[in-house]
Amino acid sequence: MNDIEHLYVYVCLFEFHLFHDSYYNQAAGVIQPERMKEMTKKSIVEADLEARSPWSSYKDKQEVILSPPTTAVNASITIPGSKSLTNRALLLAAMAKGTTQIEGLLKGDDSYWCINILKQLGVHVEIQGESATVEGINGEWPNRTGELYVGAAGTVARFLPGLLAAGQGLWRMTGSHRMSERPLAPLLYQLAAMGGVFTYERIEGQLPYTLEAKGLQGGEPVLAGSISSQFISGLLMAAPYAEQTLRLSIDGPIVQREYVEMTLEMMRKFGADSNVEDEGQVITILPNGYQAPSAAIVLEPDVSTCCYFWALAALTNGRIRVEGISLRTLQPDMEMVHVLEKMGCSMVHGENYVEVTGTNQLKGGFTLSMKRWSDQTLTMAVLAIFADGPITFTDAAHIRHHECDRISAICTELIKMGIQVEEHPDGLTVYPGIPQSALLDPHDDHRMAMALSLIGVKVPHIRIANPGCVSKTCPDYYERMEALGLKVSWL
Numbered sequence: 001m002n003d004i005e006h007l008y009v010y011v012c013l014f015e016f017h018l019f020h021d022s023y024y025n026q027a028a029g030v031i032q033p034e035r036m037k038e039m040t041k042k043s044i045v046e047a048d049l050e051a052r053s054p055w056s057s058y059k060d061k062q063e064v065i066l067s068p069p070t071t072a073v074n075a076s077i078t079i080p081g082s083k084s085l086t087n088r089a090l091l092l093a094a095m096a097k098g099t100t101q102i103e104g105l106l107k108g109d110d111s112y113w114c115i116n117i118l119k120q121l122g123v124h125v126e127i128q129g130e131s132a133t134v135e136g137i138n139g140e141w142p143n144r145t146g147e148l149y150v151g152a153a154g155t156v157a158r159f160l161p162g163l164l165a166a167g168q169g170l171w172r173m174t175g176s177h178r179m180s181e182r183p184l185a186p187l188l189y190q191l192a193a194m195g196g197v198f199t200y201e202r203i204e205g206q207l208p209y210t211l212e213a214k215g216l217q218g219g220e221p222v223l224a225g226s227i228s229s230q231f232i233s234g235l236l237m238a239a240p241y242a243e244q245t246l247r248l249s250i251d252g253p254i255v256q257r258e259y260v261e262m263t264l265e266m267m268r269k270f271g272a273d274s275n276v277e278d279e280g281q282v283i284t285i286l287p288n289g290y291q292a293p294s295a296a297i298v299l300e301p302d303v304s305t306c307c308y309f310w311a312l313a314a315l316t317n318g319r320i321r322v323e324g325i326s327l328r329t330l331q332p333d334m335e336m337v338h339v340l341e342k343m344g345c346s347m348v349h350g351e352n353y354v355e356v357t358g359t360n361q362l363k364g365g366f367t368l369s370m371k372r373w374s375d376q377t378l379t380m381a382v383l384a385i386f387a388d389g390p391i392t393f394t395d396a397a398h399i400r401h402h403e404c405d406r407i408s409a410i411c412t413e414l415i416k417m418g419i420q421v422e423e424h425p426d427g428l429t430v431y432p433g434i435p436q437s438a439l440l441d442p443h444d445d446h447r448m449a450m451a452l453s454l455i456g457v458k459v460p461h462i463r464i465a466n467p468g469c470v471s472k473t474c475p476d477y478y479e480r481m482e483a484l485g486l487k488v489s490w491l
Helices: 003-023 033-041 083-095 109-120 154-165 185-193 229-241 257-269 303-316 332-342 374-385 397-401 406-416 446-457 467-472 477-483
Strands: 063-067 074-077 099-103 124-128 131-135 145-149 168-174 197-200 209-214 222-224 246-251 274-277 282-285 319-323 346-350 353-357 366-369 391-394 421-424 427-430 462-465 487-490
Touching (some): 083 154, 083 229, 083 257, 109 124, 185 197, 222 229, 257 274, 303 319, 303 332, 303 353, 303 446, 374 406, 374 427, 406 421, 446 462, 446 477
Parallel strands (some): 074 319, 222 246, 366 391
Antiparallel strands (some): 099 131, 124 131, 319 353
């Protein structure tokens, strides 16, 4: 391990022991009742409303209250485009030579801030419904100064710096409160070594900072694969506009390797010349720029969002078919449907759909590695409550540094409802139980809110604070839940 990786592991272990020592009886390994009461009384994490975009649907709502439907869910639905693919397509289209048409755009907070930044940089972007037309700038940003706000968009915060550094200009980069805490250093240090000049205002390697761009040299950088695949994607996306060939070596296994493959696939659609060696550990990109594709880029549905609706089918012994998606997708969260089969559900699929039918009793009693599909750790933790045996989730230490410390946060909220959990440095174990109604804190995290809301399909009067955070991924999430039969009310 290098110094960055050692620091990352140390922070994860420190956070784990801090939580463990505070809330668990060391000898018995159980929650202390007085600590449970203390946790329930704790104030809700304040929402960062600045990071909500005009595409957010619930900015004025303090709580959403959910109760079970009268019948099992039974529907065929469509889901908006992938958040990850949307921002990759928008940024590459902006850099390319020519005009790109994008279909199936996700209109959420992250894509709004991405588009807003592109317009500030002088890129012409026209949005009509779920379609975008982007006039590329061929690597030369028209507006070479300004202040760019990324909101809470990790993809923009990790993908944009390299694309800016490959050009010429001076920009101040800022983000949401949480985005300013999330790790960027491994990527920014590599960009600095390749020619970017970063001046940090608070903490080195984090937002906010000023970037003076003078072009990227290329070369042979080395990045650790264990912290975030977005660091790797951020270097790769900028490489076609470097002065020399980039030969990126990746040290150690890659967290969520499929997202790097998604990046490379999108780059190829824009004509990038790439070569992958050593089972994906060495990637070479030639400095030949991007060319807008002649055909429209059609984005797949967001499989991460699909999973919440397949989970509804699993929990109600119902049926949800998602149209427009195939098992062949590179999106790693498709692993969810195979795990649902292991839990007793049934799955059918075709060229253009995936359908899940639930079961009377979900099966548990096993351990799952979440390394490839860690975004569904929270969803699976909720499903585990209703299984017939405990489920342990491992290999997800990196999600402590997402929109919140997701491992600590989900443990905290499940404990509020009387569910027994054990927190581990890289995951958790959830024991089956009967959740009690409670006011749940999503910690201003869209995936926390959407996962915890699933409990409302089984338990009446589940309250979720600050529901507007779902606009990062699925701005109309609760309208969709209501259309499927859940009882939804607001405060």
